[in-house]
Amino acid sequence: MIIEHAGYLPGVDADLVAWQANLYGPEGDQISVLLPVLLERQVVQLIGHVREQARLKLKSRPLGQIIDAIDLTISRLLDRQDPYRRRMDHLLPIITGYDREMVRLGLTSYLKTFRKPQLQRFLAEDFTNPTILDSFQPLPKGGLGRAFGPKILTHVWAGNVPGLPLWSLVAGLLVKAGNIGKVPTAEPMFASWFSQLFAEVAPELADCLAVVWWQGGDEVSETAVLKESDLVLGYGQNESLAAIQSRLPVTKRFLAFGHKVSIAMVSAEALNASKVSATARLVAYDVARYDQQGCYAPHMVFVEHGGSVLPKRFAQYLAYELAVFEEKFPLRPLSLAEASGIVSWRNMEEMIPGGQVFFADTGSWAVSYQTEESFLPSCLNRTIRVIGIDALTKVPAILAPFSDLLQTAGIAAPPEELVTLANSLGEVGVTRIAAIGDMTSPEAGWHHDGRFNLLDLVKITEIDGRAEGAADQLASYDD
Amino acid sequence: MLILALTSRPDLFKCGAGILNLSEVTADLLSFIKADMTNDIEFDRIALQQFAFQFAHNKPFAKFARARGKTPRTVTSWTDIPAVPISAFKALEMTCCRPSEAEALFMTSGTTSSLSRGKIYHHSLSVYDASMRSNFSKRFMGGVERMQMGILYPTIEKMPNSSLAYYLNLAKRDFGKPDSSHLIGEVGIDFDRLIADLVRAETTRQPYALLGASFSLVHALDGLKERGFSVNLPTGSRILDTGGFKGQSRELTPNEFYNSLSNIFNVPRSHCINMYGMTELSTQFYDNGNTDSPSVKSGPCWANSRVVNPLTGADVPKGVSGVLVHTDLAHINIVTTILTEDIGIETDDGFILLGRAAGTEAKGCSMAVDEFLTATRSIES
The missing domain is CATH 2.30.38.10 (Luciferase; Domain 3)
Incomplete structure (x- = not known):
C-alpha cells in the first residue's frame, strides 16, 4: 500500500511527531496518509521557528525572488513527468474520488494561473506599485508607505477540491508572511506536497511555511495555533468559522470565507437552435467539474422564455450534456448519505407542482425543471435546478434576500444585457460574473468573494509627509 | 396479438x-x-x-x-x-382516502433539514392497532399479558399527532396493568412518581416495564443518578427505548446506554429492547435484547x-x-x-x-x- 506523509514541519524533529494513519480510496486501491498529530509544545515550537525564519529570510527578500521561487515550483508541478506532479495525478483522484482525467486537466489549467506573469497580475490587482511590499514608496496623499504582511498568517482550509489552498498560500508568501496552513482531513495532500516541493526548489525559504493538521473540532490544537497567529484565514461552513472566531482574541484579525452559492443565467438569445447545444454543454461543464463542490459552481440555472427553445426543453438538453460528461468524467463515488440526499432532493423537486425531474438511472446526474421562481440550493453532486423565467432582469430580486451567500453568476447573454445584469446582480451581492463554462475556473487575481486577496492581508506603515520635513531639520546638512 | x-x-x-x-x-x-x-x-x-x-x-x-x-x-x-422516499410525505398528501375522512393524522417531528412536517393519514387505526398489538405482544411482552408500565413520553392528548405517543398509549392501554402511568408532566419527568412506582415494583416483586424515547431514558438515568437512586427491579422486568438521542440528551454509545440502564434498574441487557419505528410506517421493528450491540432488528x-x-x-x-x-x-x-x-x-x-x-x-x-x-x-x- 502506498503511504504518504501529510504536513510539512520545518524545525520540528520528525522522529518525535506522532502520526495518525487515515485510509483513502476504494477497497483494493487504498492509500494510507499519515497525518501529523502535534503536541501543544510542538505547535508552539513550529510556529516560533516559522515566525523567526520568515523574519530573517522573507521580510527583507525582494518580491521578485519570491515570485521566482513560486514560479519555479509551479513549473515543476506543470511538468507531468515531475515526481511530485505524478504523485498528485495518481493519488489525488484516490483521495478525493474525483475522476482521474478531471483532476489531471483541472490541475494543469489551475496551476497555469500561478505562473510569473499571472502572479505579477495578482500583485498589480491590489497594489498600484507592488514594490511597496519591499520598501517605503511614495503615497499619493504625500509621505511614504510600506506594506507589511503578518508575522504569522494561519490558513484553516476546508473541503476536498484539489488545489484550493494554493490561492491563500501563495498570497501569504507574496506578502512575506510566515505561513501556517491547516489541511482538512478530506484532502490533506495538495498543500503538503506543494510546501515540500517549494522547500526543495527554494531552500532559502524552506522554513517560512509549515503545513499542519488536527482533527476538526480539536480545540486544544486549534487554540494553540490561533493564539500564535497574527491573522487567520478560515474556510468552511459558518459553524466552524464561528468556532474559530470565538477562540480568537479581539486584537487578531480573522477573514472568514464561508460556503457560497452560485447560479447561472441563460438568456433567450443563447437558446436558438444553433446555440442551444453549446450553451447546455457549457452549463453542464460547470456542473460536472468537481461535482459542484466548488463555491463557484452553479446550483440553479435561470433560463429565459422567448428563445426558440423553451426552458423546459433546455433542461432536457442539459440532461443530455450531463449524460455525455458522465461518460467522459464519471461522478465520484458517493457516500450513502450523499446518495440518500440526492434521492430525497430529486423527490422533493418532483413533488413541486409543475416540476419535472430528468435523471440518470445510475443516479449520477439529475436536472430538475421548475416554474416556481424560488431560490433553493441543489444538493450538489451534479444535481441542478432549471428555472424557467420570463425575463432575466427578474433574477436579482429573487437573489436579493440571500445576499450574504452569493458568489458567482455565470451569464450567457448579449453584451448590453451582460452589463445591465451585472449592475443589478452586484447590487444584490453577487461578487463575480463569469461566462458560463468558466464559472469554475476563476482567473488569476480574481477578487475572492469580492475582497482583495493581498491588500486584506497587509498593514501599511506610513511615514507622515511632515515627518520628512521634520527629519530634515535634524540633518547634519541643516542650515 | x-x-x-x-x-x-x-x-x-x-x-x-x-x-x-x-x-x-x-x-x-x-x-x-x-x-x-x-x-x-x-x-x-x-x-x-x-x-x-x-x-x-x-x-x-x-x-x-x-x-x-x-x-x-x-x-x-x-x-x-x-x-x-420519506421526504414525499412532507410535500404530498400520500393517502388513499380524503384527508378529511382519516381517523388519525400522524406527523413527523420537524427535524433540522425539513421544510415542513411529513403527514401520514390513517383511514382507520384498526389495522395499525392489530399490527402493533400482535408484534408488541410477541417481541416485547415475552408471553406476559399485562405488566405495570411507566411511560416516559407525553400522552396522546398532549401530542395528538405523534405516532409514538399513540403507540405508547396503546401499549399502556392494552398491555399495561391499571396502575400504569405516564411519567412526563408539565415540567419533565415526574421523578417522585417514577421512584414511587419503581420502589413499589421492587417491594411487591411484580415485573415492571419502563418504556419511552431513548433520550427520555437518558434524562431519567441522569435524574436518578443525581438522586443517588437505583433499584432492583424483579425478574421479568423490561425496558423499551426508541428513537435515539436526537440531540435532546447526552449522546451515549449503545454499550454505555444499556450498561447504565441495567445498572440503575437491574434489568439485564437481554431485556432492554430497542424499538425502531417510523411515523411513516404502521409496523415496528424490534431487536431481541441488547446483550450485544449493535443488535439485529426484524419485523413481523x-x-x-x-x-x-x-x-x-x-x-x-x-x-x-x-x-x-x-x-x-x-x-x-x-x-x-x-x-x-x-x-x-x-x-x-x-x-x-x-x-x-x-x-x-x-x-x-x-x-x-x-x-x-x-x-x-x-x-x-
Whole structure:
C-alpha cells in the first residue's frame, strides 16, 4: 500500500511527531496518509521557528525572488513527468474520488494561473506599485508607505477540491508572511506536497511555511495555533468559522470565507437552435467539474422564455450534456448519505407542482425543471435546478434576500444585457460574473468573494509627509 | 396479438382495480396478521393487491409510480413496488382516502433539514392497532399479558399527532396493568412518581416495564443518578427505548446506554429492547435484547425490509451497508413501500441499523442544503 506523509514541519524533529494513519480510496486501491498529530509544545515550537525564519529570510527578500521561487515550483508541478506532479495525478483522484482525467486537466489549467506573469497580475490587482511590499514608496496623499504582511498568517482550509489552498498560500508568501496552513482531513495532500516541493526548489525559504493538521473540532490544537497567529484565514461552513472566531482574541484579525452559492443565467438569445447545444454543454461543464463542490459552481440555472427553445426543453438538453460528461468524467463515488440526499432532493423537486425531474438511472446526474421562481440550493453532486423565467432582469430580486451567500453568476447573454445584469446582480451581492463554462475556473487575481486577496492581508506603515520635513531639520546638512 | 392488445387497454385494467375495495384489502391483511406465519407467496399476493389498490386510490403515489414506469401491470413482485422516499410525505398528501375522512393524522417531528412536517393519514387505526398489538405482544411482552408500565413520553392528548405517543398509549392501554402511568408532566419527568412506582415494583416483586424515547431514558438515568437512586427491579422486568438521542440528551454509545440502564434498574441487557419505528410506517421493528450491540432488528411476517443502493434501488449484497427500504403491508391507506434515510446492513435474521444518512455536509466550499436552511433561518430571524 502506498503511504504518504501529510504536513510539512520545518524545525520540528520528525522522529518525535506522532502520526495518525487515515485510509483513502476504494477497497483494493487504498492509500494510507499519515497525518501529523502535534503536541501543544510542538505547535508552539513550529510556529516560533516559522515566525523567526520568515523574519530573517522573507521580510527583507525582494518580491521578485519570491515570485521566482513560486514560479519555479509551479513549473515543476506543470511538468507531468515531475515526481511530485505524478504523485498528485495518481493519488489525488484516490483521495478525493474525483475522476482521474478531471483532476489531471483541472490541475494543469489551475496551476497555469500561478505562473510569473499571472502572479505579477495578482500583485498589480491590489497594489498600484507592488514594490511597496519591499520598501517605503511614495503615497499619493504625500509621505511614504510600506506594506507589511503578518508575522504569522494561519490558513484553516476546508473541503476536498484539489488545489484550493494554493490561492491563500501563495498570497501569504507574496506578502512575506510566515505561513501556517491547516489541511482538512478530506484532502490533506495538495498543500503538503506543494510546501515540500517549494522547500526543495527554494531552500532559502524552506522554513517560512509549515503545513499542519488536527482533527476538526480539536480545540486544544486549534487554540494553540490561533493564539500564535497574527491573522487567520478560515474556510468552511459558518459553524466552524464561528468556532474559530470565538477562540480568537479581539486584537487578531480573522477573514472568514464561508460556503457560497452560485447560479447561472441563460438568456433567450443563447437558446436558438444553433446555440442551444453549446450553451447546455457549457452549463453542464460547470456542473460536472468537481461535482459542484466548488463555491463557484452553479446550483440553479435561470433560463429565459422567448428563445426558440423553451426552458423546459433546455433542461432536457442539459440532461443530455450531463449524460455525455458522465461518460467522459464519471461522478465520484458517493457516500450513502450523499446518495440518500440526492434521492430525497430529486423527490422533493418532483413533488413541486409543475416540476419535472430528468435523471440518470445510475443516479449520477439529475436536472430538475421548475416554474416556481424560488431560490433553493441543489444538493450538489451534479444535481441542478432549471428555472424557467420570463425575463432575466427578474433574477436579482429573487437573489436579493440571500445576499450574504452569493458568489458567482455565470451569464450567457448579449453584451448590453451582460452589463445591465451585472449592475443589478452586484447590487444584490453577487461578487463575480463569469461566462458560463468558466464559472469554475476563476482567473488569476480574481477578487475572492469580492475582497482583495493581498491588500486584506497587509498593514501599511506610513511615514507622515511632515515627518520628512521634520527629519530634515535634524540633518547634519541643516542650515 | 389480440390478447396482448386487449390486456394493454388501460380501461379494462381499471375495471380490474376497481373491484378492489378497502374492506376486502383490509380483511385479507388482518387474517394474514392474525395467522402470523411467514408465507412468501401470500405476502407477495397481498403486497401486489395493495399496490393495485393504492395505485388506484392514492393519486400522488400513482403519479410517482407512473413516472418510474411502475403500474399494476408492470409490477409483478413486491420487490418491484416503487419505494416512496420519506421526504414525499412532507410535500404530498400520500393517502388513499380524503384527508378529511382519516381517523388519525400522524406527523413527523420537524427535524433540522425539513421544510415542513411529513403527514401520514390513517383511514382507520384498526389495522395499525392489530399490527402493533400482535408484534408488541410477541417481541416485547415475552408471553406476559399485562405488566405495570411507566411511560416516559407525553400522552396522546398532549401530542395528538405523534405516532409514538399513540403507540405508547396503546401499549399502556392494552398491555399495561391499571396502575400504569405516564411519567412526563408539565415540567419533565415526574421523578417522585417514577421512584414511587419503581420502589413499589421492587417491594411487591411484580415485573415492571419502563418504556419511552431513548433520550427520555437518558434524562431519567441522569435524574436518578443525581438522586443517588437505583433499584432492583424483579425478574421479568423490561425496558423499551426508541428513537435515539436526537440531540435532546447526552449522546451515549449503545454499550454505555444499556450498561447504565441495567445498572440503575437491574434489568439485564437481554431485556432492554430497542424499538425502531417510523411515523411513516404502521409496523415496528424490534431487536431481541441488547446483550450485544449493535443488535439485529426484524419485523413481523407482514413487514419485509431490504437494504438498497438508494440511487438505483437495487439490493446490495448481504453484509454491505445501504439504505433501508421497508414494505409494510399494514400501511394500507398510504403506500406499502418506503425508502428511508436510515443506513443498515442485512444479516441472516434481519438488519443492523447503523444510523441516519441525512444531513450531509458539502465536501468542498459550496453550500449544502442543510447549511443553507440553517443560514436562511438566521437571516429570517
